[in-house]
Amino acid sequence: MSGDIIDGKAFAERLRQRVAEAVPQFVETEARAPGLAVVIVGEDPASHVYVRSKGKATVAAGMASFEHRLPDTTSQEELIALVEQLNLDDAVDGILVQLPLPAGIDDKAVIEAIDPAKDVDGFHVANAGRLAVGEEGLVPCTPLGCLMLLKDRLGDLSGLEAVVVGRSNIVGKPMAQLLLQQNCTVTIAHSRTRDLPGVVRRADIVVAAVGRPEMIRGDWLKPGATVIDVGINRIAGEGDRTRLVGDVDFESARQVAGGITPVPGGVGPMTIAVLLRNTLVAACARAGIAPPAGL
């Protein structure tokens, strides 16, 4: 048996298309495009690639993109001053500070400086709190993208056993909250979990977000489980090459799973598509208009 591949790239393209189709209505009523400001500090090459992709995707969706590239000598105070300036800028509906930040800058202090109404990453403690108590707010892009893929594949998630492997504030915890809202029975597993394979084997839904290359293997899975792999790990390949792998050992897992996201082409592309969705949702909320249905 071989499970289906869940095509996150194709789903993300359709979501980006739906956002692009909804933008003209906003432009018509507000006489301006929704705007996303992305701030990057330092020279991390992968982060620069992601920021370029975000800028291009924003413009392709008909929105305004404001990119701020700061040197790695930037102080925390200078970065927060820029965030505060963007908070006051009416052309900016969404603010995203690309992570990781250089050593010496406290991520938390910077994220807490973002106006929660413009926090399109959903990382601000106000948005994390709203998610925890089931109030409307901005939800982190990667977990929301994972949930969209799960609902598209499985429909009603009510009553399913979900195991989230990883407890980060930006993926594991919000993912667990979203699955709980869907009436899943949720377990968050982590590095101290006893008998991790045994815990994962209970799951109808496995979300892997540990940052350990190919850790979760096929023999850890319940047959037919749906596997969402959030990991993006670059490892040594043949010769001088590197290759990208997830937190799941794709080949063995695919033999057991009912459906599985690949890396690349699974969850990664959803992150940017949901960012566009969140930017439009934030813009509508700031303008006091209803968000487009079905986004």
Ligand SMILES: Nc1nc2c(c(=O)[nH]1)N[C@@H](CN(C=O)c1ccc(C(=O)N[C@@H](CCC(=O)O)C(=O)O)cc1)CN2
């Ligand atoms: N402020 C934020 N920082 C970071 C986030 C985030 O959501 N907000 N997430 C990641 C990086 N990231 C977006 O910023 C991101 C990572 C990966 C992909 C993606 O499409 N990956 C491709 C593979 C790309 C490759 O070949 O390297 C895939 O999985 O198919 C998009 C966005 C950390 N920082």
Ligand SMILES: [Mg+2]
């Ligand atoms: Mg992410």
